[in-house]
Amino acid sequence: MESVGSINPSKLSPKDLLWRILWDKEKCRLCGRCTAVCPVQALDLGVQRKRVVNIALGITETPSNVYGIFHGIRQKTDLSHLCVGCGMCELVCPNRAILVVRNEEMDKARFHINEGGNPRRRGGRRNNPASLLDAIKFTRISMLTDPALDAGRHEFEVRTLLGRLIPAEDMMKITREGGYLPPVREIYPLMIGSMSLGALSPNMWEGLQMGVAYLNEEMKMPVVICSGEGGCPPKLLRSRFLRYLILQIASGYFGWDEILRALPEIKEDPCAIEIKYGQGAKPGDGGLLMWHKVNQMIAAIRGVPMGISLPSPPTHQTKYSIEEAVAKMIQSMSMAWDFRVPVYPKISGSTTTLAVLNNLVRNPYAGGLAIDGEDGGTGAAYNVSMDSMGHPIASNIRDAYLNLVKMGKQNELPLFAGGGVGKNGNLAANALALIMLGASGIQIGKYIMQAAAGCVGSETDRCNVCNLGICPKGITSQDPRLYRRLNPDDVAQRVVDIFLSFDQELKKIIAPLGRSTSLPIGMSDALGISDEAAARRLSISYVV
Amino acid sequence: MCRLFAVTSSEPLVPSTALKALDVMREGHDGSGVGLFLTDLGGRWEDYKNLPTLSGIFSDDGLRELDELMISKGFRCEDEVLIRPTFEPPVGTPKRDNYLIRAYNIPTEWEDLSQKNIGFRLLETRMKLRQQGLANEAMTVFSFWYDVMMLKETGDPLAINDYLSLDSQGISSRIIMAQGRQNTNYAINLYACHPFFIQGFSTMTNGENTAFVPIREYLMSRNFLGYTGYQSDSEVFTHILHYAQNQLCLGLPFYKHIITPLMDNELESHPNREILKLIKHSCRPLVIDGPNCIIGCLPDKTMFMVQDSKKLRPGVVGGRVGKFVFSSEECGLDVVVPERNKHLDFQPMKYDTVCVSAQREKVEKWSQWEALTLQN
Numbered sequence: 069m070e071s072v073g074s075i076n077p078s079k080l081s082p083k084d085l086l087w088r089i090l091w092d093k094e095k096c097r098l099c100g101r102c103t104a105v106c107p108v109q110a111l112d113l114g115v116q117r118k119r120v121v122n123i124a125l126g127i128t129e130t131p132s133n134v135y136g137i138f139h140g141i142r143q144k145t146d147l148s149h150l151c152v153g154c155g156m157c158e159l160v161c162p163n164r165a166i167l168v169v170r171n172e173e174m175d176k177a178r179f180h181i182n183e184g185g186n187p188r189r190r191g192g193r194r195n196n197p198a199s200l201l202d203a204i205k206f207t208r209i210s211m212l213t214d215p216a217l218d219a220g221r222h223e224f225e226v227r228t229l230l231g232r233l234i235p236a237e238d239m240m241k242i243t244r245e246g247g248y249l250p251p252v253r254e255i256y257p258l259m260i261g262s263m264s265l266g267a268l269s270p271n272m273w274e275g276l277q278m279g280v281a282y283l284n285e286e287m288k289m290p291v292v293i294c295s296g297e298g299g300c301p302p303k304l305l306r307s308r309f310l311r312y313l314i315l316q317i318a319s320g321y322f323g324w325d326e327i328l329r330a331l332p333e334i335k336e337d338p339c340a341i342e343i344k345y346g347q348g349a350k351p352g353d354g355g356l357l358m359w360h361k362v363n364q365m366i367a368a369i370r371g372v373p374m375g376i377s378l379p380s381p382p383t384h385q386t387k388y389s390i391e392e393a394v395a396k397m398i399q400s401m402s403m404a405w406d407f408r409v410p411v412y413p414k415i416s417g418s419t420t421t422l423a424v425l426n427n428l429v430r431n432p433y434a435g436g437l438a439i440d441g442e443d444g445g446t447g448a449a450y451n452v453s454m455d456s457m458g459h460p461i462a463s464n465i466r467d468a469y470l471n472l473v474k475m476g477k478q479n480e481l482p483l484f485a486g487g488g489v490g491k492n493g494n495l496a497a498n499a500l501a502l503i504m505l506g507a508s509g510i511q512i513g514k515y516i517m518q519a520a521a522g523c524v525g526s527e528t529d530r531c532n533v534c535n536l537g538i539c540p541k542g543i544t545s546q547d548p549r550l551y552r553r554l555n556p557d558d559v560a561q562r563v564v565d566i567f568l569s570f571d572q573e574l575k576k577i578i579a580p581l582g583r584s585t586s587l588p589i590g591m592s593d594a595l596g597i598s599d600e601a602a603a604r605r606l607s608i609s610y611v612v
Numbered sequence: 613m614c615r616l617f618a619v620t621s622s623e624p625l626v627p628s629t630a631l632k633a634l635d636v637m638r639e640g641h642d643g644s645g646v647g648l649f650l651t652d653l654g655g656r657w658e659d660y661k662n663l664p665t666l667s668g669i670f671s672d673d674g675l676r677e678l679d680e681l682m683i684s685k686g687f688r689c690e691d692e693v694l695i696r697p698t699f700e701p702p703v704g705t706p707k708r709d710n711y712l713i714r715a716y717n718i719p720t721e722w723e724d725l726s727q728k729n730i731g732f733r734l735l736e737t738r739m740k741l742r743q744q745g746l747a748n749e750a751m752t753v754f755s756f757w758y759d760v761m762m763l764k765e766t767g768d769p770l771a772i773n774d775y776l777s778l779d780s781q782g783i784s785s786r787i788i789m790a791q792g793r794q795n796t797n798y799a800i801n802l803y804a805c806h807p808f809f810i811q812g813f814s815t816m817t818n819g820e821n822t823a824f825v826p827i828r829e830y831l832m833s834r835n836f837l838g839y840t841g842y843q844s845d846s847e848v849f850t851h852i853l854h855y856a857q858n859q860l861c862l863g864l865p866f867y868k869h870i871i872t873p874l875m876d877n878e879l880e881s882h883p884n885r886e887i888l889k890l891i892k893h894s895c896r897p898l899v900i901d902g903p904n905c906i907i908g909c910l911p912d913k914t915m916f917m918v919q920d921s922k923k924l925r926p927g928v929v930g931g932r933v934g935k936f937v938f939s940s941e942e943c944g945l946d947v948v949v950p951e952r953n954k955h956l957d958f959q960p961m962k963y964d965t966v967c968v969s970a971q972r973e974k975v976e977k978w979s980q981w982e983a984l985t986l987q988n
Binding site for chain 1: 820822823824825826829830833834835855859860861862872873875876887890891893894895896897899901902903921922986
């Protein structure tokens, strides 16, 4: 009998893996596409030996062996080549000869992905499909007491405000006597959140920018997009399209050298400046662009050497105290554009959110607060950070809004919510639920990657290799062989489709609630949930 | 859906004038309640225009509580109408002890105070009475202001008029606002009945306010004493009017711009786009998005009507010099000013504000597109 080889603690069989690859020899035409496309080389294409025992019918002849070979694939089981379930092999197989299935029980590989003492790192999301936002219903339907509006025929104005709003009394005083009025942007309430050029491939980034520009200039929808922490290509910085972009500055300050140098040549103000203090998917961690993705272009835009990992520090190095850090940063960024551009911080959802909020309320230059919940995505993080760190967005945004109401500041400091919005495809319903809980606008990231570019990641640990630069769809890769799979024009078209369909669904929600001309921020009486504890926590109706 | 009727007349009218008009619009209300707001008072009440007048309903104990409190504050009664019904009330109307309208002389120590200060103290006194009355339901106070009487009761408007013999109590006024209630989704509560009142401002509304919760939260967070209650989603319309005029010093044409601002693309071509945009931004939580027709009265006795931005509720204005009517339906006008030129009847649409000043010479119409003048 042949030896099965040595068995060590981390030796795994296909049954121990999360994903199992089933291959049909009869259908396979040995084209090799599956092995070529596999981002993690999980498939061994090779020549394999087989034995056929030949038993003659007579009684005098002895059985013999016929040794042959066949060509085929075999799933690798070593930890550096684990199948990630992306399904690209299925996508490219001309004969549907290959199938990726989830093993029926929990994988054992997870206990071993820490070789050399390095815990698992990955991109993607929290790997938890549960969504409280999906459970929220819109229950206050106008019918007889009130005519419901017609989503198809009434006039709608779906806009929100980004920037510090002056209380009406002070605004009137300034109008009469003069004084500083902070900049305020009228934008579409659904914005594309921060995903940097670097985290995203150039084709993906370009496609998003083109889609946003088309929405603004052709569809008259003032959609904006945040740059993420990775700077901005020089041409875009000097173009009129900058007005649709929120420039993000984060603790690594990547790309800001270029931006500041470009200031004298910038023709249009950006929509706003977002100061990232935290990210919902990995609170307490800074951004991380792994060396695989730092090519010449990314290095040039970010002002760093090529081929080195770029971990942003967890906090801004100038931070001495919350008052100083936030005030100083907001003041500095405001001054850079002569106080014409709203500046606001983005934090990860946390039980400390209210402390930050209360601080911002007292800072007259703070233009809002973006809160990113635990269900947000990331290009790279430790698995433990993604899975176990963070705060759900719903209660965090609700607490923040009600805290503002208590202070009478609910219109002065707009709140933006993100993190898991549309994680199960219910984008409009999730977004409107958060708006009615108190958000002024919504930031989305993963949804755009899935809907605009066909990201195959899921909430059940599929793919999630955004950190390695091997994204099989070319969304998060800096390898031209991969990102040329993604056509920027197609991405732009999908972005437009997404926003137009979102707009329709939004109207189908707010029209029956009797709303059309003002975004129903804080209209919590419209919401219900069948979870009594959640209803109590969010101060909405408990419905069964 | 409720029915609204308001009249502004050079000659004082008895309350039944409005209640009869409500009765012809009976298809639009179910006789579950009525509210009356009377100002620019006539008869012997002409003499008390400078005295704060309290309107409310009191149990016998409540009346004693009222006296104790008002005397302790230094108020002295000048005149009153006290209705103590002796008959069985009509169907739908509970038996109550006392319906009271009473003019007071202000405490002597107030006499040197500014009008604004006195106005605040009157509001404070009303809120104190209201709060105290809520505990044991002994006192229900509708208004405490100069030259204003109010009455609210559940039941059929005309039956209540007969039951309380309102026309023979010496009550008359040049301005009457009345609402016939259609009970929908709120429990009947006298404080939920229109019209609503605060410091000389009163409004009544037809239609449900779909943006009620954020508006209520915003008004309550202004920390102004009177912005409270909200047993009805329509009470916020009165308080927004008060907020615009008294806190922001914005005239009536701006009211429409606050509650139903022009859309962004419309604003671009408005001559006052800068200030209107600022108002739209700063007053964003005050935008009404529901189907509402609002009829109201200002302290200077100007009566007005505005519609929501979709004009989903009925409302018509008409009349002749000296007498104008604002009504949910045309038939309301026909009952009270049949002699008017009907061709001049006007139904305000989504951009319009219409008003009749205390001179009662004409119906003034403003469109939201017109240029505005900011008061200093």
